[in-house]
Amino acid sequence: MSGAYSHRPRRYLRNPSFLLGAILTAIFVGLALVSLFWTPADIARLNVSARLLPPSPQNWLGTDHYGRDLLSMIMVGARTSIAVALIAVGVGMVIGVPLGLWAAARRGGWIDELIMRFNDLVFAFPALLLAIMITAVFGPGAVNAIVAIGIFNIPVFARLSRAGALSLWTRDFIMAARVAGKGAVRISYEHILPNIANLLIVQATIQFSLGILAEAGLSYVGLGAQPPLASWGRMLADSQTMIALAPQLALIPGLAIVLTVLGLNLLGDGLRDLTDPRMEAVRR
Amino acid sequence: MLRYLARRLLVLALTMVAASIVIFLLMSVVPGDPAQFMMGMNADPAALAALRAELGLDRPLLVRYLEWVGGLVIGDFGQSYTYRVSVSQLILDRIGLSLPLAFLALLLSVVIAIPAALFAAQRHNKAGDISVMGLSQIGIAVPNFWFAMLLVLLFSVTLRWFSAGGFPGWDAGFVPAMKALTLPAIALALPQASILARVLRSALLDTLGEDYIRTARAKGLSRGQALRRHAFRNALIPVLTIIGLQFSFLLAGAIIIENVFFLPGLGRLVFQGITQRDLIVVQSVVILLVFAVTLVTFLVDIAYAFIDPRLRRGTV
């Protein structure tokens, strides 16, 4: 995010996608952060006598079938979702981006071919399938969910950074750097990485939102975070048997997922519009 | 064309071999002793020994791998440890539900997405475009299993148009079977249709900026004619990739949706396999799905060649 346009914050605030996305994301990240040291109630304490309460001043969103405070559950669930998805994106970027840059630097060579075939291989395993395999052997849990989603993110970032880097390697300014005697590694981090950073950040927000959906799906089928950790997917699974009785238990966690994912996608869209070099050229 | 085909076929074969090795290592080597894993810590030593012999665990890894792969090629996945029947029989029973479900969802997704994208692209940055894109933005954010629950709440619990789950089987007739698949297919299709519509719209807008669209306009085509005659087919190229990827998402996504609707498909089978620690069932379903995904990727590559003459004549 260095460069010519980082010091023009107003432009960002005038983009409705970016603004709405940033607000939604900030709310849920804020909830997750606050939950680290404070929640309205202790979600570990069950209180069957207070089960399925409607919203009230004590329980803003009501309580679930064990009498736990729903708002507290949503806050802790936000923490779980965001942590799993964020770490998974991190894993994908830390491994995928260098692989993609490496492949592009050796374009046409056997390293490139090998990395691309590895990508094909990972793409043959949808994240859910990967998670199923890992869970079948190691048992369910948040860490395994992170591993499964993270592995799936690797080829996404590898392909993206390879494609971005390939188009840059043909540019004259890279040629100029080579004439200046700089090697592939140095060119990759000095010239290529900063110029594909926008691309990567936009993709990261998209993968982040996909990660939240995937984590919800995995914990919904019982392969994700395990109790006592609250997670949105598990809350939905628990609510299913009581859907006719207490539909709000199904609606609230679902809305939390939708709003978080929507926020991240809007943020990504806004960032893409704001950092698109074509749009930049028009503005000049 | 032939060289292109041969190249894609080779990639397909290599991917399958690599995938089978990964699956084999993960399911048969990582657990240490699969027999112990499947029967649990307190298993009777005699039964354990019998299972080991049945699984052929006393033989070298390479032999076991080759035997497994050899079996796969002729459609023999081995014996299920819990069901005590051949896994191929189990899969055959279940695939009759999962495959039609995925196809139905894919069809729905394409049928919704294409008109939506054309509609939006023709009204670029106008109200119609903005509302279609807004809806699709929400469609992407909705988890399909939650959407499924809402559909059940509305159509089964409240309106009572559809049953909340279960599958009568194809023997019960086409209409009841399709009725049971309708809500699951809609739940699966909606998010995918949203993604597809967005991709197709932006591909259309990209191609509308190409020089050859200007040429088409200069020869007297209206904006709409240029869009339909010149932009659409060219925009299909990136869209095909997405459709291919979606099929694999749908197959895998069906695993979750089947659980929402209690449908006896591959997804249920694999979960039963996990809870019963039936590694053979799990590994069989996984390799089957991986094969399906790889095959679809291959088919998409072939479809490219039909759309794009540059590939057909072997210049790329």
Next chain:
Amino acid sequence: MSGSAPILAVHDLSLSIGGTPILEEVGFDIPHGSIFGLVGESGSGKSLTAMSAMRLLPAGARLTGSIKLAGRELIGLPEDTMCHLRGNEIGMIFQEPMTALNPLHTIGQQVAETIRIHTDRSRKDALDTARETLARVGLPGDRFPLDRYPHELSGGQRQRVGIAIAVALKPKLLIADEPTTALDVTTQAQILQLLKTLVVEDGIGLMLITHDLAVVADMADRIGVMEAGRIVECAETTDLFQHTQHPYTQRLFAASRHVPKRRAYVPQQGDIPLLKVDNLVRDYRPNSLFSGKARTVRAVDDVSFAMFPGENVGLVGESGCGKSTLARALLGLEVVQGGQITLRGKPFAQPGKPPAADQRRLIQVVFQDPYGSFNPRHRVDRLVAEPLHLLNERPSDLERRRKVGAVLEAVGLAADVGKRFIHEFSGGQRQRIAIARALIVEPKLVILDEAVSALDVSIRAQILDLLADLSSRLSVSYLFISHDLSVVRAITDRLMVMRDGRIVEEGPTSDVFASPKHPYTAELLAAAPDLGSALLARGVDLDQISQLSLV
């Protein structure tokens, strides 16, 4: 020019896009069977004048004034009527033949579409006409069947398809927007000849838009000169050159014939060559695990030459002849398969061995594209300082700043521009910065790879002056790579002509121009548009005019 109404009559045409004025009071006539040349530098509004006549303008465009096609007013016509006119009565061809055709449709389909869209003729009938039209523009059906796809044709052949699309229905007016700018000179000559023939045979009016004065001097009956959205001067071709009125036209005219003042190189006995290339070979093999038979392409084929200190050498050739590959090999960026390069008597690069940094320092480069040669995220001082990486002893920060300031001043920029980003500079300024970057390590040889090709003529003249000045002051030699013969003529001592990877002719520049020995060189020279000879053919002697009007 009286009697029937002109094919195109433009009066008081003004255009604004999103409130920004683009064209102001543009006016000109194009009579039947005549060629109107519209010249001007980039951004002067030539293309938008053409697009206004087509009424294919971006959203937010506001058009006022009058455009009459054979007496019929176009401004205010509804869109579906315009659709009926485009392709039917006005045809248009574009600059970029590589992207102007739909890659997924056959050439037959694309030409027949013009016919099908405007008439109710059958598919077969339309294809028959398409075949005739393609044959007419030089793509006969036996060698270029209708089911060919664009990617199977060369740039010049694709441009012929573009022309066929435009003239299939014999329109009254043909608009050609820089139709040959992307083509090689020999192809350019053929396409221009084709356009001339069409004008004569069909009696159509041609509006030819170009930045190249030599092209219009050769082609046009009347010329309009555009500057900043206005036509500043408009006259019959010979009149325009003989009695140039407007100062802008005079400047444009002077710039396009500009010859920088420079000291010619005088060979001296016993000079050690600065650069010596012996039997250099560069092969390309498409290397991939899966590609079947590997066919080697020999991009540089047994090339030998030498350059002496202070000597400027030109390397000309058409696209794909291997001149850029040769340049990259000289920069140590290509792995060569055979031969050797010697720099000041020491081996520079040999097969399989990259050159050492202190050797590389001596050869630097300036690229063609002033926009793509800089990392947009770095500031100018960092961009200019990049080659300092080649020095064995890295200069201190202070020394570095001093060097950057010094080279920026040497190329005519203020030393304090270093803190700015590259997008704040114009094309000409960027090319100055590129030269500064090349000079910061005090090279002995600078390769100028089409370094002035992307610049407008007035800027080009300034950059050529700068280069000539720097060459004498800093005793740098240039290897001047270009497809533009007139530029090479102005600034080099010796000339090499390259074709299919080989150097087919080499000699003192003036000798090669005066009496080319190789037939290919002769062909190139004949095809290259030249203002002097174009006007001479019209009975105008340029040398006399320049004495009169430019003093």
